[in-house]
Amino acid sequence: MTFTVLNTGPAMREILQAAEPDRAELLRRALEPAAGMYSYFPGKPDLVHMHTMGSGFPLDRDIDLSLEGLRRLEEARAWERIGEALREATKVLERANPGVQVPDATVLLVVGDPTNEFFQTTSLGMNANGSVPGYIYLNVWPSLENLARLEATAVHELHHNVRYAPGNVVWDPATVTVGEYVVSEGLADAFARELYGEEHGRTRIGVAALDDDEAIGRVLTGLDVTGMQNFTAWVLGDAHAKRFGGEPVGLPTGAGYAAGNKLVDAYLAQTGRAASECLVTPAADVIAATGAL
Structure with a gap:
């Protein structure tokens, strides 16, 4: 490497x-x-x-x-x-x-x-x-x-x-879902937080939406959406979608990051695993933790 x-x-x-x-x-x-x-x-x-x-x-x-x-x-x-x-x-x-x-x-x-x-x-x-x-x-x-x-x-x-x-997780543009994207952001943030702490480890644009239960719930309704042209709105939010020619879906900036953090934190709490151990954890396993939100 x-x-x-x-x-x-x-x-x-x-x-x-x-x-x-x-x-x-x-x-x-x-x-x-x-x-x-x-x-x-x-x-x-x-x-x-x-x-x-x-x-x-x-x-x-x-x-x-x-x-x-x-x-x-x-x-x-x-x-x-x-x-x-x-x-x-x-x-x-x-x-x-x-x-x-x-x-x-x-x-x-x-x-x-x-x-x-x-x-x-x-x-x-x-x-x-x-x-x-x-x-x-x-x-x-x-x-x-x-x-x-x-x-x-x-x-x-x-x-x-x-x-x-x-050899790790496959990203297939034809079949990848919003759920995979959201989980990947949550896992990456959790890993950064493991190394650098809560204050510096979170992606900044997702912090404001962490306590927005309505926005996080809205993201969870779109986890099965496919088509990479839709991902900007679901993960980055409506402002980014409008900026780059996408279709807004009713989300504030960074909502997908906030949802990913919440999902991953619930999964880590349930399993007792460290973020670094979950590098290739399937998104479906993490999404199963939605019941804890």
Whole structure:
């Protein structure tokens, strides 16, 4: 198992300080080592477009603010901390799950868009993805809250990476359910909480809905929904669905994360197992704990 945390700091500084017409091509080159994380997209998506869609730092405005964000990441030793966290978390997973397949992974860290209102307020300055084995993506605006959760966010995405690695849990786009997605988020959060505590281990966008019983109950009615085009609304909430062209289902931001945390906590309480031991636990086993909610 090897983690390649791409040294994107110097590349981002070069991009942001370059003449505007040159920035897109420089960004494309910097993103190329992680292009495989879009392998499930039809065709060959443009990396600069995907960066923009994900609220990465802009190329045509707010250059000084983006450079300030980069400086904060560098001062926080973000790249080193992420690498250390991933290596230590992998040891925990391997001890708890002997023989588990842990893929090598390329890790891409970028500065988020400093003035994108949706990214900063609804997404709370963080977009991350570890669902494609072999790649971990972290788009961070380095607020104090996000910097404090940097390790926990990285190991949350590591959990997804390992859960869906070949030989572990199969993610079949044709048959995967909202239930699997919700449970995977709950398990990943529970693992991050096991390592970094309740305050920092939970995905931030899911915290506000933890006590919203109505929203969590609504999520539970959709656990059998299939079709990945529906997942944004059921897990991230209506605001994200509207943002990315999905159909709202009546849920606040992060409701799926909150429901996943509740389900997993109920399951762990019933079984007495540690989160790290449940890496490849079938979603159906966790969902069976709904009676305890």
